[in-house]
Amino acid sequence: MARFLLKRLGLAAITLFLLSVIVFVGASILPGNVARRILGPFADQAAVDALNERLGTDRSLLTQYWDWISGFFQGDLGDSHALNVPVSELIGNALGNSVKLAVFAFVLVVPLAIFGGVVAALRRDTLTDRVVTIGGLTLSVVPEFVSGIILILVFGLWLDVLPVSARAPAGSGFLTQLEYLLLPALTLVVLLFGYIARITRAGAIEALDADYTRTAVLKGLPRRTVIRRHVLRNSLLPTIAVVATQTGYLIGGLVVIETLFNYPGLGRLIFTAATQKDLPVLESAVLIVGIVFLVAMLLADLAYSLLNPRIRHAGAE
Amino acid sequence: MTVIEDPAAPIAIPTRDEAKIARRERLRLLGRSPTFVLGSLLLGVWVVCAIFGTLIAPHDPSADDVLNKLAAPSADHLFGSDRLGRDVLSRVIVGAREILITAPLATILGTVVGTAIGLVTGYYRGLVDEVVMRVVDAMLAVPVIVLALLAIVALGPSRVTLVLVIGTVFGMIIAKTVRAAVLSERELEYVQAARLRNERSPYILFAEILPNVMGPIVVEFTVRLGYAIFTIATLAFLGFGADPSIPDWGHDISEHYQFISAGVWWAVLFPSLAIATLIIGINLMADAIAQTFER
Numbered sequence: 170m171a172r173f174l175l176k177r178l179g180l181a182a183i184t185l186f187l188l189s190v191i192v193f194v195g196a197s198i199l200p201g202n203v204a205r206r207i208l209g210p211f212a213d214q215a216a217v218d219a220l221n222e223r224l225g226t227d228r229s230l231l232t233q234y235w236d237w238i239s240g241f242f243q244g245d246l247g248d249s250h251a252l253n254v255p256v257s258e259l260i261g262n263a264l265g266n267s268v269k270l271a272v273f274a275f276v277l278v279v280p281l282a283i284f285g286g287v288v289a290a291l292r293r294d295t296l297t298d299r300v301v302t303i304g305g306l307t308l309s310v311v312p313e314f315v316s317g318i319i320l321i322l323v324f325g326l327w328l329d330v331l332p333v334s335a336r337a338p339a340g341s342g343f344l345t346q347l348e349y350l351l352l353p354a355l356t357l358v359v360l361l362f363g364y365i366a367r368i369t370r371a372g373a374i375e376a377l378d379a380d381y382t383r384t385a386v387l388k389g390l391p392r393r394t395v396i397r398r399h400v401l402r403n404s405l406l407p408t409i410a411v412v413a414t415q416t417g418y419l420i421g422g423l424v425v426i427e428t429l430f431n432y433p434g435l436g437r438l439i440f441t442a443a444t445q446k447d448l449p450v451l452e453s454a455v456l457i458v459g460i461v462f463l464v465a466m467l468l469a470d471l472a473y474s475l476l477n478p479r480i481r482h483a484g485a486e
Numbered sequence: 487m488t489v490i491e492d493p494a495a496p497i498a499i500p501t502r503d504e505a506k507i508a509r510r511e512r513l514r515l516l517g518r519s520p521t522f523v524l525g526s527l528l529l530g531v532w533v534v535c536a537i538f539g540t541l542i543a544p545h546d547p548s549a550d551d552v553l554n555k556l557a558a559p560s561a562d563h564l565f566g567s568d569r570l571g572r573d574v575l576s577r578v579i580v581g582a583r584e585i586l587i588t589a590p591l592a593t594i595l596g597t598v599v600g601t602a603i604g605l606v607t608g609y610y611r612g613l614v615d616e617v618v619m620r621v622v623d624a625m626l627a628v629p630v631i632v633l634a635l636l637a638i639v640a641l642g643p644s645r646v647t648l649v650l651v652i653g654t655v656f657g658m659i660i661a662k663t664v665r666a667a668v669l670s671e672r673e674l675e676y677v678q679a680a681r682l683r684n685e686r687s688p689y690i691l692f693a694e695i696l697p698n699v700m701g702p703i704v705v706e707f708t709v710r711l712g713y714a715i716f717t718i719a720t721l722a723f724l725g726f727g728a729d730p731s732i733p734d735w736g737h738d739i740s741e742h743y744q745f746i747s748a749g750v751w752w753a754v755l756f757p758s759l760a761i762a763t764l765i766i767g768i769n770l771m772a773d774a775i776a777q778t779f780e781r
Contacts, residue, residue: 180623187624195636303521303773310769312716314723314736315758318743322751333747421629425720429743440724443635455636459627 177470181463188459189241193234196448224250241453251447259438260454267423267434273350274357274419275412282362283408286369287401290377301366309363313425317356321429324352334431353430360422361415368411372404379403406476413469417462505697512778522774528767532760535582543576547733556750566752568742574753578760581733585764588728589714592649596656596714597707603657604664605691605699609672619665622658630655630717638726645728652717656710663706667699701779708772712765719761735761 208217226233240246246256282305289301308316325333337349376382377400385395423436431437435454442450516522535542545563551571559566565574607615625633630652637651671677672695680690721727722736730737735757742753 183620184624184627187621188627191621191624192628192636195640303770306773307766307769310712310716310765311762312720312723312736312765314720314739315761318739318746318754318758319762321743321746322755326746326749326751417627417629421631424629424631424635425724428724439632439635443639444725446639448639451636451639455628455632458629458632459624462627 173474174467174471177467181467185456185459185463189238189456190234192452192455192459193230193237196452197230197233237452241456246453247449249442249447249450251442251445251450256450256453259450260435260457263433263435263438263454264457266432267420267427267436270350270353270423270427270432270434271357271416271419273347274354274361277354278358278361278365279408279412281358282365283369283401283405285362286366286408287373287396287404289366289370290373290400290404291396293374298370302370305363305366307363308359309361311359313356313360313422314429316359317353317426317429320352320355320359324355336432350432353426353432356426356429357419357422360418364415364418365408365411369404369408372407373400376400376403406473409472409476410469413465416465420458420461515778516774519774519777521770525767525770525772525774528763529771532582532586532764532767535579536586537583539580539583543573543579545573545576547572547576547580548731549573556745556748556753559752565756566750568738568753569745574738574756577733577738578735578756581735581738581757581760582764584728584732584734585715585718585722588645588648589711589718592652592718593656593707593711593714595649595653596660596710597703599653599657600660600706601664601696601703603661605668605695607661608665608668609687609691609695615665618661622661625655625658626662630713631720634717634721635724635726638721643726643728648718648721648728652714656714660703660706660710663702664699667702668695671695671698705772705776705779708768708775712768712772715761715765715768 208220228236237247244257246260248254249256249259252259285301285305289298292298321333324331331352332349333352334349337346341349379399382395382399385399386392390398420436423434424439425436426432427434427437428440435457439451439454439458441447442454540547549572551567554563554567554571556569557563557567557571563573563575565578568574568577603618607618633655634648634651638647641647641651676698677690677694680694685694718727719736722734723740725737725740727734727737738757739754742750746754
């Protein structure tokens, strides 16, 4: 168990290192020099050189990389070129907001998708099953901005029951904040429901076909107990794994959804940094996204092995 | 695939005729699958629009009409007009072309690159495999859209950048799938037999193993095509499309969603439905194709 987790941790560290190199090299192939880009084409060459020296962008790439990555792990991410504030402050605030939105979306989608998946499995090959599987997958392949726009049109314009912007007025209570977050969260629900429900359905079908379930039925346990204790529990295992892998999609979705709903989270920060070519913010934000994803995968591994004694005792892969 | 007359060859290798029969059987199944038929109808409509767009469109998609800005749908403008008075219906029809050129190109690039990497790493294993897979994992730790944003900021938005970036990222994903398929194939008897016959490695890779992993590759291709459209449309929506002067669904939506609160729904709804139907069509086809290979 400990060896298994250590191995996973080691792999994640290597992955993270490679990612940081890729991000850094990717951001450094930008043509032209940094100070010239900030000051514009008509600036004095001396001023450009001075700014390059102040930003440290006149040094070798290796030094710059070391500076960035060592600062990163001490919480010092440098300053944003566009806004002149510490990157760590920008990312910290944005991350907090994104987590709020993501947690709300997960709280809505996970029970809903598990319910949908189990119901589909119990009514295998019926119309209900088709609606959940094909309908769910169909919804999840539509880009977030399309489903977001359609939700805005339906609930914000035609029914006029929900606010279109995600930002609640300052000082509003918890419930009002949730109300403002509902449309963006629903857009994430539409994106994630299909996959989670599909995996739960597959897990539930496997559990339904298993010998232990037949034994439970034959020994006269009530249907509800069989479903709760035998089917549901076993179908939760693959569900946990897929929920973790969905964090990747979730963050990708946040870039679009936060931009669409004008919500000050990590996704919109990445978007604004990209439009303003604010590389210090962009680099660090991308690396943070990678870390969040890898941590989610590690947690999934951990939860998976805690819940499944077969993996815990086998120890290996 | 060549017919192998060698008596030492294992019987498990399907001969050319058997492969042809299997392929015909799959096509027959696809023709009877309602999801596949519906999917190809949806895709077909947009392919026709992409090819004959300017001929079908009732108006010039780029012609401004300042007196008719943001006009609601009417007999003359069935889908209404946009903020410059351009006909939304014509823009939706002509908008199919750009995305149906870039998305398939990116997917083809990704499939070719991914198949090559997957075949080589899965067959040779060893250090190269280890290194390539770590790099792939590192890149896949960040969502495609974020990687694409970073790359476009670095390289500047253009059609070539778009195709290269999406092709590369999809290549990584496809490489993982192909590698997994090759890993189980390489242990099979027909590969051992080919090795014993002293066949050269490229021959074993491309003539022996490749035909047998075509199933996952075809499925990946269709699924990725849907995602390529997803990603390109999203980038256009975010303002990182190839060329803002060409009618484009994602770009049109981003220019008009600020008018929703003023009640202008037509300028965003119709391009949204266009993107949704195209992607859903391709995914229905992908789903049906995956099922025929699972049998």
